[in-house]
Amino acid sequence: MTETATRPATALERTNRQTLGWAALGLLLAALLVVPIVVGDEFVYHIFITICLFAALSTAWNIVGGYAGQLSLGHAIFYGIGAYAGVILVNMGVSPWFGMFVGAGVAVVAAVVVSYPCFRLHGPFFALATIAFLEVFRVLALHFRDLTGGATGLMIPLKIGWEWMVFRERLPALLIAFGMLLVCLAVAWAIRSRRLGFQLVATRERESAARAAGVATVRVRLIAVSVSAALSAMVGTFHAMYLTYIEPASMFSLQLSIQIAMFALIGGIGTIWGPLLGAVLLVPITEFARGALGAEAIGLHGFVYGLVLMLVVLFMPDGIMGVLSRFSGARKAQDGGDEGHIAAASPSRTPPEIGKPVLKVENLEKHFGGLHVTNDVSFTLREGEILGLIGPNGAGKTTLFNMISGFLAPDGGSVSVLGRDGTWHSPSDPGEYAALGVGRTFQIVQPFAAMSVEENIMVGAFHRFHAVADAREAARQTAHRMGLGRYLEDEASSLTIGGLKRLEVARVMAMEPRVLLLDEVMAGINRADVRRAVDLMLSIRETGVSIIAIEHVMQAVMALSDRVIVLNSGEIIAEGDPKEVVRDPQVIEAYLGKEFADA
Numbered sequence: 138m139t140e141t142a143t144r145p146a147t148a149l150e151r152t153n154r155q156t157l158g159w160a161a162l163g164l165l166l167a168a169l170l171v172v173p174i175v176v177g178d179e180f181v182y183h184i185f186i187t188i189c190l191f192a193a194l195s196t197a198w199n200i201v202g203g204y205a206g207q208l209s210l211g212h213a214i215f216y217g218i219g220a221y222a223g224v225i226l227v228n229m230g231v232s233p234w235f236g237m238f239v240g241a242g243v244a245v246v247a248a249v250v251v252s253y254p255c256f257r258l259h260g261p262f263f264a265l266a267t268i269a270f271l272e273v274f275r276v277l278a279l280h281f282r283d284l285t286g287g288a289t290g291l292m293i294p295l296k297i298g299w300e301w302m303v304f305r306e307r308l309p310a311l312l313i314a315f316g317m318l319l320v321c322l323a324v325a326w327a328i329r330s331r332r333l334g335f336q337l338v339a340t341r342e343r344e345s346a347a348r349a350a351g352v353a354t355v356r357v358r359l360i361a362v363s364v365s366a367a368l369s370a371m372v373g374t375f376h377a378m379y380l381t382y383i384e385p386a387s388m389f390s391l392q393l394s395i396q397i398a399m400f401a402l403i404g405g406i407g408t409i410w411g412p413l414l415g416a417v418l419l420v421p422i423t424e425f426a427r428g429a430l431g432a433e434a435i436g437l438h439g440f441v442y443g444l445v446l447m448l449v450v451l452f453m454p455d456g457i458m459g460v461l462s463r464f465s466g467a468r469k470a471q472d473g474g475d476e477g478h479i480a481a482a483s484p485s486r487t488p489p490e491i492g493k494p495v496l497k498v499e500n501l502e503k504h505f506g507g508l509h510v511t512n513d514v515s516f517t518l519r520e521g522e523i524l525g526l527i528g529p530n531g532a533g534k535t536t537l538f539n540m541i542s543g544f545l546a547p548d549g550g551s552v553s554v555l556g557r558d559g560t561w562h563s564p565s566d567p568g569e570y571a572a573l574g575v576g577r578t579f580q581i582v583q584p585f586a587a588m589s590v591e592e593n594i595m596v597g598a599f600h601r602f603h604a605v606a607d608a609r610e611a612a613r614q615t616a617h618r619m620g621l622g623r624y625l626e627d628e629a630s631s632l633t634i635g636g637l638k639r640l641e642v643a644r645v646m647a648m649e650p651r652v653l654l655l656d657e658v659m660a661g662i663n664r665a666d667v668r669r670a671v672d673l674m675l676s677i678r679e680t681g682v683s684i685i686a687i688e689h690v691m692q693a694v695m696a697l698s699d700r701v702i703v704l705n706s707g708e709i710i711a712e713g714d715p716k717e718v719v720r721d722p723q724v725i726e727a728y729l730g731k732e733f734a735d736a
């Protein structure tokens with residue numbers, strides 16, 4: 138079957154389903170506004186206002202917890218800051234419409250201060266750190282009694298009207314809550330569908346690969362947390378006006394933080410609409426239970442959330458959105474090893490001239506404790522050259538790569554890269570290496586599993602382009618060149634190992650590197666894929682890119698390399714023409730042992 142025979146139908150089907158999805162979403166949003174107006178009941182109004190507020194908070198949380206993958210359980214910090222800023226200013230005669238922006242500003246500062254140290258922590262440690270900060274803010278609110286009213290809390294003065302966000306009827310409150318939900322959804326959608334969203338998801342999926350693709354991972358997370366904090370604070374201001382009374386325990390509440398996260402988890406973490414669906418499902422259940430059972434139902438919502446969460450984990454691990462997306466035509470690769478072909482490099486043609494030096498490694502040293510992993514390593518890479526880096530297991534090849542791509546700081550010596558401006562630079566982190574045109578792959582493939590093949594490559598292309606359309610176009614061209622054109626819309630995780638290795642190279646090539654560091658791209662792939670990989674590397678070199686390739690597949694090393702360096706126990710033991718190097722007794726001994734070399 139050819140791709141041209143199947144793709145148009147699939148694409149059409151997918152477009153239809155997407156249209157259906159948008160229509161369903163439009164209906165859901167319209168229902169949030171229309172149902173309470175039609176029913177006209179106070180309690181129903183209250184439920185729908187609560188749904189909108191929680192959905193807005195959860196959507197804001199999802200920018201950090203979902204897109205960036207930082208499981209914050211301290212988001213009530215920002216909500217509480219917004220609430221207090223709004224109420225304090227109202228008490229000073231300032232409208233909450235202005236107060237909500239002041240709250241947002243303070244929340245952004247708090248978010249940066251709190252998150253910057255926490256971003257060094259991962260998984261449960263990050264979550265615990267955010268809880269600790271939440272407790273700090275609650276205690277501060279209790280302590281600064283003159284400003285916050287301490288444990289007694291603050292009443293909102295009864296100034297009625299739009300200017301003060303306090304109303305006798307419920308409809309204006311519903312309109313504001315609904316408006317806030319729309320703003321949060323629009324911001325979340327805008328982030329996810331732009332460069333920042335791609336970079337956040339890439340950072341969440343594989344931080345090292347994202348850094349190698351030039352993503353400033355800390356910066357993008359800080360932007361995400363700032364936007365999320367600002368939105369949460371604005372919702373907090375309005376909610377305070379709606380509640381007419383605030384106090385530290387309910388504003389800086391762990392329970393609220395967990396609730397916000399839970400809606401996203403149940404609806405579909407990391408998706409644009411998941412938090413909305415989670416809130417639509419859960420808020421009415423708990424509010425009706427509370428309404429029906431009254432005081433007997435205190436704490437019942439916790440029980441309901443727990444129950445629903447258990448059911449979701451057991452039966453819908455990707456949340457409601459995960460179930461829905463199964464019907465929306467998300468495509469899995471159905472490859473059986475044949476992954477299209479690469480623009481083949483003809484073996485008969487003459488390789489391009491090897492030019493001036495582009496990368497200099499001088500006297501590089503690295504120790505891990507007592508282990509001397511790199512010992513006085515020096516070499517130069519030239520323009521258009523393929524340099525094979527070989528050596529037995531544990532020789533220090535990957536460690537060397539880590540130092541010449543900024544992932545490890547050398548203990549001694551230096552790495553210099555020729556900039557596009559013709560001057561030499563000494564980069565120190567992966568971002569600086571990427572900016573100078575040094576791209577790398579990883580020995581263990583690092584696909585961004587939650588992204589399609591096209592999106593994976595786009596993360597590399599975003600190094601050159603800001604606009605999504607430009608990055609997409611560049612990614613498509615690169616994919617076709619790399620023989621991945623048939624799989625653009627497939628989930629990256631569904632490729633074969635050969636495809637994944639090629640995807641690694643494609644992601645780096647989309648950055649248009651001048652120096653390409655390939656770490657065992659041929660390991661574990663079949664012979665046909667090795668042939669393709671050799672062709673691929675030759676075709677890449679023809680574009681003037683310089684390559685250093687760590688490789689164990691000797692036929693490939695011999696076919697490709699202009700020059701070979703042999704590393705053993707962290708030292709260069711041989712260097713030069715591939716055919717001569719493999720005959721060197723020292724090299725034979727390093728690989729096969731002394732007895733073999735003597736024989």
Ligand SMILES: Nc1ncnc2c1ncn2[C@@H]1O[C@H](COP(=O)(O)OP(=O)(O)OP(=O)(O)O)[C@@H](O)[C@H]1O
Nearest residue numbers: 505508510528529530531532533534535536537580
């Ligand atoms: N972070 C680390 N901490 C301590 N030791 C390390 C660390 N990284 C690597 N090593 C050790 O350094 C030595 C060199 O490892 P490295 O991965 O660079 O070798 P390699 O030549 O790439 O091996 P292979 O071909 O098996 O991938 C090994 O003994 C390894 O165990």
